[in-house]
Amino acid sequence: MSVLVYTESENGKFKKNAFEVASYAHEVAQQMGTSATAISFNADENAQLGNYGVSKVLNISNDQLKTFNAKAFANAIAEAAQKEGAQVIILSSSADTKFLAPLLAGKLGAGYVPNVVGAPDSTSPFSVKRTAFSNKGFAHTEIATEMKIIGVSNNSFGAHENPATASVEDFNPLLNDGDFSTKSVDIDKVVGKATIADADIVVSGGRGLKGPENWGMIEELADVLGAATACSKPVSDLGWRPHGEHVGQTGKPVASNLYIAIGISGAIQHLAGVSSSKVKVVINTDPEAPFFKAADYGIVGDAFEVVPQLIEKLKAFKAQNA
């Protein structure tokens, strides 16, 4: 018996969420009196996972799996789970992982609970707390099946150091042609910039910014903070910004440490998607804007005055604190 955790990497390097899910797996393993085993695909520094309490890493070195492929990855993880006699599989909430998770659940006949926000309430019966109703509520969910899959919500558990020594083993999953019946032909992705999914800080603009030509200052503010940029739904519907930036109930969820909303009114559908962000700042001309009720800090003011000042002062602040 063990707890298996899928630790995601990109170009050989672990993603930030890999350390969070590894920490979570360690916690579950402790509660169940067992150990945590990680599975990684073409990762270079597997021993790093030991710092987060993983005691064994199954590393797959396989050129066919250089590019993410949901079915092939799901099948490899399923095979590892069976080999290890795992009863619990821990996953992240990345787009890739949310793609493979239901395939894995279907294949293993496992109960899958996504968006989990804390250590299990109990492991017998196995019960976890997760967000539901697009962050307007929480559910405590019991999993009845022998095999259980937990999707940990981004940034909800955090990475915790638990130094251990991780042994690293090569793992060669059985692959067959059917695994590659969906093929990646092209990836169009920003590189070297924080994404909404994993950024610590997200700077978001709404219709209050009047037009796409005014996004220069939003991008500059994001640059100064090392933040990802996002927007409200009408902004993407109007074509001012790409769809991938639309956050909210029908867009992407945001679970950053800091969310800065500029010229966004704070409609219920928008708030639902950003309520998991820890600290929220609102800049809006209208003191009655509903977003102020959901915010931690706010400035009632014109974005076209406040944002340029904020950029200047932050540059100075960064220079001082560098």
Add this chain to the structure above:
Amino acid sequence: MKILVCISNVPDTTSKINFTEGDTKFDTNGVQFVINPNDEFGLTRAMWFKEKQGASVHVATVGSPSTEPTIRKALAIGADEAIRVNAEPTDGFFVAQQLAEVVKNGEYDLVIGGRESIDYNGGMVPGILAALLDMNFVNTCIGLEVDGNNATAMREIDGGKEKISTTLPLVIGGQKGLVEESDLRIPNMRGIMMARKKTLNVVEPVDAKKATQDTKFEKPAAKGAVKLVDNVDDLISLLHNEAKAI
């Protein structure tokens, strides 16, 4: 091409979320139910397939009789036939097994579901369905073209998008991007009249296991009051010293 659009019946996005029966049930009192937004994009995309390439479009929901207005709306938008599996959809694995039976019996080439239901946010029914039937699967799908047996799908990934090539039979978990907001169709009078004459088959559920159960719900803790400041220096200082966010 035979297309099945899977529709989940969800509270309108403006709904206030409350719980009842000792916080063990979602309180549906005063709640308006609608077609899950992610499914609405898929339904419109299916109508385009029908109009441009020729396809028959069926819709299916797993739900009690109270879901029929939602499924009638899908018929009014233009689906040809509807299937309702008469069971409470309390678990994603259970729902996927029910839909798998519908897909097997109907021999669909393309199954369009949504990325997630906006109520329980499972994000799993289409993927589990694909796994159960060994059909190809693309999640967070924001564009889909079908040419004969070949399909090209665009998928949203963290920080961008990915183009995928695959073949039918295919299941997708779709979202906005499949069609745009402005492409969505609102049922007109003629559609509503025609929907009354269309077939709504009610089938009983197959024996299937439930994998999970929600035992208790909670509302988020009330938020403290916002701190308003009137200059950016104070804001930066609070974010640094108090919130430790920068």
